[in-house]
């Protein structure tokens with residue numbers, strides 16, 4: 100399978116190149132040349148299949164031509180060593196819990212899959228020399244990528260995060276690891292971190308000095324495997340639908356997660372429509388209403404992993420539907436919520452159902468509560484365990500929620516980070532000395 104760039108001005112790339120380079124030469128995002136429908140029998144049998152088996156079938160559809168069968172199976176089974184349950188919250192709303200992985204966030208799947216696939220290609224090429232992964236994070240990406248790549252030979256990871264703008268629990272998940280993981284604390288906001296990473300990829304001198312790649316959701320090996328979640332969700336929901344239509348609601352920031360769900364839809368997944376739930380960062384919401392895509396600086400919210408003012412994967416969604424606003428807005432609707440609305444939703448859901456939402460999932464739950472029609476059943480992604488945002492969740496609910504042991508273990512580690520300004524010149528100088 101070949102991969103093309105959404106900007107249309109770069110040569111076609113192999114999967115290996117797309118994974119190693121991350122971004123195409125023309126700064127576009129790679130897209131698979133074909134999206135093949137899964138066979139009918141697969142959809143008929145899938146409620147009897149495990150998450151791992153479903154995922155392996157989907158992975159073969161995308162990567163089967165380019166990765167040896169045994170290796171792909173090993174990568175999928177290693178990545179999905181945990182469950183991905185659907186939990187009933189109200190009569191017609193279910194929570195798809197994507198937070199049972201190593202760092203309790205949905206990005207664990209993409210991060211681990213990418214680390215293993217990159218490791219596979221590095222091993223196969225037989226070339227020596229370190230590959231350096233640069234990743235900008237507003238919180239969860241950093242912990243997922245750092246843990247996914249921890250200890251993978253031949254790869255060093257630099258995690259750039261905005262100083263003081265990620266939760267203490269998130270921060271310790273990527274600043275305490277050591278080994279092949281370096282945390283860089285940037286004096287700025289998430290968009291500054293992302294700009295530093297993008298500039299680094301475009302800098303000739305730096306790229307001659309060291310081999311650079313990305314692990315943000317722009318990488319095909321990060322975002323595509325997230326489609327496994329949606330096939331699994333459908334399999335688990337199939338029996339519960341009783342003739343109702345399935346609506347999938349995805350709390351979105353950089354739009355990698357919902358984009359993978361849309362790829363699933365293109366592969367034949369019977370999801371009737373989608374809702375992209377946003378916090379106060381409403382660029383995509385406004386696009387749906389007006390047809391105009393106007394990026395703007397991000398604003399800080401309670402759901403900080405979705406504080407994105409120019410979602411990178413918009414380019415993929417736009418491309419997938421032939422740049423047609425009509426097609427996009429027919430399939431996807433939007434929602435945007437203030438911090439007050441997020442907090443109110445968390446309290447309401449907790450008091451009425453006992454279910455503890457995290458601030459990101461709360462956007463998804465509320466969008467379904469407000470947007471579901473007669474004859475529809477909604478599933479929203481609960482994208483992180485609420486304990487990852489314990490201070491906020493406790494304050495909002497007036498509770499003292501439990502921290503899972505896996506999360507507590509990170510908090511005992513010692514923070515190590517490198518302080519950095521938001522000027523590219525400083526970042527470049529630092530990397531030139533590595």
Ligand SMILES: *Cc1c(COP(=O)(O)O)cnc(C)c1O
Nearest residue numbers: 239352353354355356404482483
């Ligand atoms: C990253 C993240 C999101 C947003 O996902 P995108 O793929 O960037 O749209 C939502 N919730 C949580 C907890 C996240 O970490």
